[in-house]
Amino acid sequence: MTEDRYVLRYAAGSDVGQRRRINEDSVYASSRLLAVADGIGGQPHGEVASATAVDVLRELEVDLRRMDLTSVDLAATLSGVVKSIAERLLEVASQEPTTEGMGTTLTALLFDGIEFAAAHIGDSRGYLLRDGGLRRLTRDHTLVQALVEDGRVAAEDAEKHPRRSLLMKALQTTGSGDPDIWTFKAKPGDRYLLCSDGLSGPVSEATLRDVLAAGAEPAEVIPELIRLANEGGGPDNITCVVADVTS
Numbered sequence: 001m002t003e004d005r006y007v008l009r010y011a012a013g014s015d016v017g018q019r020r021r022i023n024e025d026s027v028y029a030s031s032r033l034l035a036v037a038d039g040i041g042g043q044p045h046g047e048v049a050s051a052t053a054v055d056v057l058r059e060l061e062v063d064l065r066r067m068d069l070t071s072v073d074l075a076a077t078l079s080g081v082v083k084s085i086a087e088r089l090l091e092v093a094s095q096e097p098t099t100e101g102m103g104t105t106l107t108a109l110l111f112d113g114i115e116f117a118a119a120h121i122g123d124s125r126g127y128l129l130r131d132g133g134l135r136r137l138t139r140d141h142t143l144v145q146a147l148v149e150d151g152r153v154a155a156e157d158a159e160k161h162p163r164r165s166l167l168m169k170a171l172q173t174t175g176s177g178d179p180d181i182w183t184f185k186a187k188p189g190d191r192y193l194l195c196s197d198g199l200s201g202p203v204s205e206a207t208l209r210d211v212l213a214a215g216a217e218p219a220e221v222i223p224e225l226i227r228l229a230n231e232g233g234g235p236d237n238i239t240c241v242v243a244d245v246t247s
Contacts, residue, residue: 003114004114004247005113005114006113006114006186006188006245006246006247007031007113007245007246007247008031008034008111008243008244008245008246009217009218009243009244009246010029010030010031010034010218010241010242010243010244011029011217011218011219011221011222011241011242012027012028012029012034012222012239012240012241012242013027013222013223013225013226013239013240014026014027014237014238014239014240015226015229015230015234015237015238015239016237016238017198017229017230017234017235017236017237017238018230018233018234018235019233019234019235019236020236020237022047023047023237023239024038024039024040024041024046024047024049024050024237025037025038025039025047025050025196025198025237025238025239026039026047026050026051026053026054026104026239027054027239027240027241028054028057028058028061028108029241029243030061031111032061032064032069032110032111032112033057033060033061033064033108033109033110033111034108034109034111034192034194034241034243035053035054035057035106035107035108035109035194035241036105036106036107036108036124036194036195036196036239036240036241037049037050037051037053037054037104037105037106037107037124038050038104038105038122038123038124038196038197038198038237038239039051039102039103039104040102040103040104040105040122040167040170040172041165041236043101043102043103043172044098044099044100044101044102045098045099045102046102046103046104048092048099048102049089049099049102049103049104049171049172049173050104050105052085052088052089052092052104053085053089053104053106053171055088056081056084056085056088057081057085057108060077060081069112069113070112072112074110074112074115074116074117074183075117075181075182075183077110077117078108078110078117078118078119078179078181079119079179079181081108081119082106082119082121082171082179082181085106085171086171086176089102089103089104089171089172089173089176090173092173093173099173100173100174101172101173101174102172102173103167103170103171103172103173103174103176104122104170104171104172105121105122105123105124105167105170105171105196106119106120106121106122106124106171106179107119107120107121107122107124107125107126107138107194108120108194109126109192109194109243111186113186114185114186115183115184115185115186116183116184116185116186117181117182117183118137118138118180118181118182118183118184119179119180119181120137120138120139120179120180121141121169121170121171121176121177121178121179121180122140122141122167122169122170122171123140123141123142123145123165123167123197124138124194124195124196124197125137125138125140125193125194125195125197125200126138126192126193126194127192127193127194127195127205127208127212128190128191128192129190129191129192129193129209129212129213130187130189130190130191131189132213133209134205134208134209134212134213136205138180139180141167141168141169141170141177142164142165142166142167142168143166143167143168144158144161144164144166145158145168146168147161159201165197186245187245188245188246188247189244189245190244190245191212191242191243191244191245192241192242192243192244192245193208193212193240193241193242194240194241195225195238195239195240195241196236196237196238196239196240197236198229198234198235198236198237198238198239199225199226199229199238199239199240201229201232201235201236202228202229202232202233202234202235203225203228203229203232207228208225211224211225211228212242218242218243218244221242222240222242225238225240225242226238226240
Protein backbone atom coordinates (compact mmCIF):
# COMPACT_ATOMS: atom_id res chain seq x y z
CA MET A 1 0.00 0.00 0.00
CA THR A 2 1.46 3.32 -1.04
CA GLU A 3 1.40 6.30 1.29
CA ASP A 4 -0.48 9.43 0.34
CA ARG A 5 1.73 12.15 -1.06
CA TYR A 6 1.19 15.78 -0.24
CA VAL A 7 2.18 19.04 -1.87
CA LEU A 8 3.37 22.37 -0.52
CA ARG A 9 1.65 25.69 -1.04
CA TYR A 10 4.25 28.29 -0.17
CA ALA A 11 5.43 31.89 -0.35
CA ALA A 12 8.58 33.73 0.67
CA GLY A 13 9.70 37.29 1.18
CA SER A 14 12.54 39.44 2.45
CA ASP A 15 12.92 43.05 3.55
CA VAL A 16 15.91 45.13 4.60
CA GLY A 17 14.18 46.34 7.77
CA GLN A 18 14.45 49.78 9.33
CA ARG A 19 18.05 49.97 10.53
CA ARG A 20 20.26 48.13 8.04
CA ARG A 21 21.68 49.59 4.85
CA ILE A 22 21.78 46.32 2.94
CA ASN A 23 19.93 43.02 3.12
CA GLU A 24 22.30 40.23 4.14
CA ASP A 25 19.56 37.57 4.19
CA SER A 26 18.79 35.14 1.39
CA VAL A 27 15.79 32.90 0.87
CA TYR A 28 14.86 29.93 -1.30
CA ALA A 29 11.44 28.35 -1.77
CA SER A 30 10.21 25.62 -4.10
CA SER A 31 7.88 22.62 -3.98
CA ARG A 32 10.75 20.48 -2.68
CA LEU A 33 13.09 22.79 -0.80
CA LEU A 34 12.62 25.71 1.59
CA ALA A 35 15.43 27.68 3.21
CA VAL A 36 16.38 30.87 5.01
CA ALA A 37 20.01 32.00 5.32
CA ASP A 38 21.03 35.01 7.40
CA GLY A 39 24.46 36.47 6.69
CA ILE A 40 26.26 37.06 9.96
CA GLY A 41 26.17 40.71 11.00
CA GLY A 42 29.41 42.27 12.16
CA GLN A 43 31.38 40.11 9.74
CA PRO A 44 32.39 41.09 6.20
CA HIS A 45 30.13 40.23 3.28
CA GLY A 46 27.31 38.46 5.09
CA GLU A 47 25.20 38.91 1.98
CA VAL A 48 27.78 36.97 -0.04
CA ALA A 49 27.74 34.12 2.48
CA SER A 50 23.96 33.78 2.54
CA ALA A 51 23.71 34.06 -1.25
CA THR A 52 26.39 31.39 -1.60
CA ALA A 53 24.33 29.06 0.59
CA VAL A 54 21.26 29.61 -1.58
CA ASP A 55 23.29 29.11 -4.76
CA VAL A 56 24.31 25.64 -3.55
CA LEU A 57 20.69 24.86 -2.63
CA ARG A 58 19.58 25.94 -6.09
CA GLU A 59 22.08 23.49 -7.59
CA LEU A 60 20.62 20.76 -5.38
CA GLU A 61 17.16 21.61 -6.68
CA VAL A 62 18.35 21.08 -10.26
CA ASP A 63 19.72 17.67 -9.29
CA LEU A 64 16.51 16.72 -7.48
CA ARG A 65 14.45 17.33 -10.61
CA ARG A 66 16.27 14.42 -12.23
CA MET A 67 15.66 12.06 -9.30
CA ASP A 68 12.88 9.92 -7.96
CA LEU A 69 12.59 11.46 -4.51
CA THR A 70 11.26 8.19 -3.06
CA SER A 71 14.76 6.79 -3.52
CA VAL A 72 16.54 9.78 -1.94
CA ASP A 73 17.87 9.70 1.62
CA LEU A 74 16.60 13.13 2.63
CA ALA A 75 18.70 13.52 5.77
CA ALA A 76 21.90 12.42 4.05
CA THR A 77 21.15 14.73 1.13
CA LEU A 78 20.70 17.76 3.37
CA SER A 79 23.76 16.87 5.41
CA GLY A 80 25.76 16.67 2.20
CA VAL A 81 24.50 19.98 0.89
CA VAL A 82 25.42 21.74 4.15
CA LYS A 83 28.92 20.33 3.80
CA SER A 84 28.98 21.60 0.20
CA ILE A 85 27.98 25.08 1.36
CA ALA A 86 30.83 25.12 3.88
CA GLU A 87 33.26 24.07 1.14
CA ARG A 88 31.89 26.66 -1.29
CA LEU A 89 32.35 29.44 1.28
CA LEU A 90 36.01 28.48 1.57
CA GLU A 91 36.36 28.49 -2.22
CA VAL A 92 34.83 31.96 -2.48
CA ALA A 93 37.09 33.30 0.27
CA SER A 94 40.18 31.84 -1.41
CA GLN A 95 39.27 33.64 -4.64
CA GLU A 96 38.27 36.89 -2.93
CA PRO A 97 40.27 37.44 0.28
CA THR A 98 38.10 40.36 1.39
CA THR A 99 35.34 37.83 2.14
CA GLU A 100 37.46 35.91 4.65
CA GLY A 101 35.55 35.63 7.92
CA MET A 102 32.10 35.72 6.30
CA GLY A 103 29.41 33.36 7.50
CA THR A 104 25.73 32.56 7.46
CA THR A 105 23.02 30.73 9.33
CA LEU A 106 20.91 28.14 7.53
CA THR A 107 17.52 26.65 8.28
CA ALA A 108 16.21 24.39 5.52
CA LEU A 109 13.49 21.81 4.83
CA LEU A 110 13.66 19.16 2.10
CA PHE A 111 10.34 17.49 1.19
CA ASP A 112 9.54 14.33 -0.77
CA GLY A 113 5.74 14.44 -0.48
CA ILE A 114 5.63 12.21 2.60
CA GLU A 115 8.49 13.22 4.82
CA PHE A 116 10.60 16.26 5.62
CA ALA A 117 14.27 16.45 6.44
CA ALA A 118 15.47 19.53 8.28
CA ALA A 119 18.90 21.11 8.54
CA HIS A 120 19.63 23.88 11.00
CA ILE A 121 22.68 25.83 12.09
CA GLY A 122 22.70 29.28 13.68
CA ASP A 123 19.81 31.33 15.03
CA SER A 124 17.31 31.46 12.21
CA ARG A 125 14.23 29.51 13.20
CA GLY A 126 11.73 26.93 12.05
CA TYR A 127 8.21 26.73 13.46
CA LEU A 128 5.31 24.31 13.00
CA LEU A 129 1.68 25.38 13.36
CA ARG A 130 -0.42 22.25 13.97
CA ASP A 131 -3.98 22.11 15.29
CA GLY A 132 -3.79 25.76 16.29
CA GLY A 133 -0.63 25.44 18.38
CA LEU A 134 2.78 26.85 17.40
CA ARG A 135 5.89 24.81 18.17
CA ARG A 136 9.47 25.85 17.62
CA LEU A 137 11.31 23.14 15.68
CA THR A 138 14.83 24.52 15.97
CA ARG A 139 17.26 25.30 18.76
CA ASP A 140 19.16 28.59 18.60
CA HIS A 141 22.91 27.95 18.42
CA THR A 142 23.68 31.00 20.54
CA LEU A 143 25.52 31.71 23.76
CA VAL A 144 22.32 32.94 25.40
CA GLN A 145 20.43 29.74 24.53
CA ALA A 146 23.23 27.74 26.11
CA LEU A 147 22.99 29.93 29.22
CA VAL A 148 19.22 29.35 29.35
CA GLU A 149 19.72 25.59 29.14
CA ASP A 150 22.33 25.79 31.92
CA GLY A 151 19.87 27.70 34.09
CA ARG A 152 22.05 30.82 34.16
CA VAL A 153 19.61 33.03 32.22
CA ALA A 154 15.83 32.93 32.54
CA ALA A 155 14.02 32.01 29.33
CA GLU A 156 11.89 35.15 29.54
CA ASP A 157 15.05 37.29 29.66
CA ALA A 158 16.76 35.65 26.69
CA GLU A 159 15.12 37.76 23.96
CA LYS A 160 16.38 40.99 25.59
CA HIS A 161 19.83 39.77 26.58
CA PRO A 162 22.59 42.08 25.22
CA ARG A 163 24.51 39.10 23.80
CA ARG A 164 21.50 37.27 22.36
CA SER A 165 22.91 37.37 18.81
CA LEU A 166 26.29 35.84 19.66
CA LEU A 167 26.41 32.60 17.67
CA MET A 168 28.07 29.45 18.97
CA LYS A 169 28.16 27.93 15.48
CA ALA A 170 27.29 28.79 11.90
CA LEU A 171 28.58 28.16 8.39
CA GLN A 172 31.78 30.24 8.26
CA THR A 173 35.05 30.47 6.39
CA THR A 174 36.80 30.35 9.77
CA GLY A 175 35.23 26.98 10.54
CA SER A 176 31.72 25.57 10.29
CA GLY A 177 29.96 23.68 13.05
CA ASP A 178 27.86 20.58 12.51
CA PRO A 179 24.21 21.26 11.71
CA ASP A 180 21.24 19.70 13.43
CA ILE A 181 19.70 17.20 10.98
CA TRP A 182 16.45 15.31 11.55
CA THR A 183 13.39 13.94 9.73
CA PHE A 184 9.65 13.91 10.42
CA LYS A 185 6.41 12.99 8.69
CA ALA A 186 4.27 15.52 6.84
CA LYS A 187 0.67 15.99 7.94
CA PRO A 188 -1.97 17.74 5.83
CA GLY A 189 -3.04 21.00 7.42
CA ASP A 190 0.38 21.70 8.90
CA ARG A 191 1.86 25.14 8.33
CA TYR A 192 5.60 25.81 8.50
CA LEU A 193 7.43 29.07 9.08
CA LEU A 194 11.14 29.52 8.46
CA CYS A 195 12.51 32.93 9.40
CA SER A 196 15.57 34.96 10.21
CA ASP A 197 15.91 36.59 13.62
CA GLY A 198 14.80 39.85 12.04
CA LEU A 199 11.29 38.42 12.38
CA SER A 200 11.53 36.25 15.50
CA GLY A 201 13.30 39.02 17.44
CA PRO A 202 10.76 41.88 17.30
CA VAL A 203 7.63 39.72 16.87
CA SER A 204 6.57 37.49 19.76
CA GLU A 205 5.77 33.83 19.27
CA ALA A 206 2.22 34.53 20.44
CA THR A 207 1.80 37.05 17.63
CA LEU A 208 3.39 34.71 15.12
CA ARG A 209 0.89 32.04 16.14
CA ASP A 210 -2.05 34.41 15.75
CA VAL A 211 -0.98 35.50 12.27
CA LEU A 212 -0.20 31.98 11.08
CA ALA A 213 -3.43 30.59 12.50
CA ALA A 214 -5.67 33.26 10.97
CA GLY A 215 -6.11 31.16 7.83
CA ALA A 216 -4.76 33.53 5.18
CA GLU A 217 -2.86 32.15 2.20
CA PRO A 218 0.96 32.05 2.49
CA ALA A 219 1.28 34.87 -0.05
CA GLU A 220 -0.87 37.06 2.22
CA VAL A 221 0.87 36.04 5.43
CA ILE A 222 4.38 37.00 4.29
CA PRO A 223 3.78 40.78 3.92
CA GLU A 224 1.87 40.82 7.21
CA LEU A 225 4.80 39.25 9.05
CA ILE A 226 7.22 41.71 7.47
CA ARG A 227 4.94 44.60 8.40
CA LEU A 228 4.81 43.49 12.03
CA ALA A 229 8.59 43.15 12.22
CA ASN A 230 9.04 46.66 10.83
CA GLU A 231 6.43 48.01 13.23
CA GLY A 232 8.48 46.41 15.99
CA GLY A 233 11.44 48.55 14.99
CA GLY A 234 12.79 46.51 12.10
CA PRO A 235 16.18 46.13 13.83
CA ASP A 236 17.48 43.60 11.32
CA ASN A 237 16.77 42.20 7.88
CA ILE A 238 13.47 40.32 7.81
CA THR A 239 13.14 37.09 5.85
CA CYS A 240 10.52 34.36 6.01
CA VAL A 241 8.99 31.39 4.23
CA VAL A 242 5.49 30.10 4.96
CA ALA A 243 4.49 26.70 3.58
CA ASP A 244 1.28 24.69 3.94
CA VAL A 245 1.07 20.92 3.55
CA THR A 246 -1.95 20.15 1.37
CA SER A 247 -3.44 16.92 0.02
